[in-house]
Amino acid sequence: MIRTHGLSHVALSVADPQRSLEFYRAVFGVRDYFRSESTIQVLGPGRYDVIAFERASATTGPSSGVIHFGFRLVRPEDIDAAVTAVIDAGGTLKSRGEFAPGLPYAFVFDPDGYEIEIWFEHDTFDDRQGP
DSSP states (O other), X not given: OOOOSSOOEEEEEESOHHHHHHHHHXXXXXXXXXXXXXXXXXXXXXTTOXXXXXXXXXXXXXXXXXXXXXXXXXXXXXXXXHHHHHHHTTOEEEEEEEEETTEEEEEEEOTTOOEEEEEEOOSGGGGOXXX
């Protein structure tokens, strides 16, 4: 096994990188850190998160194999604000509910149709042991 910092980035094929930047900035607070003619890369809310918005006219939106990706809330009571932020930024709500009492989730779509899960879960991962 090699040691890494974990999953470092996701590259999304999008119609308009600037529109994607604005959506993810409004909803998740990403910060622009690299641009070229065909891409905008942003730093996400996590320590090592990077999302690349790659301009592609014919292949935007979900691809075979990737179902969704997620952002984990710090506080469960922020689910309403998260859904409102998605809608206000041009996204849409697919569904929402609770996995169990006090564990809310919402599945939403960004402007290119990528499905995003926004959810809360207690810090059960903090005590996990590596291989």
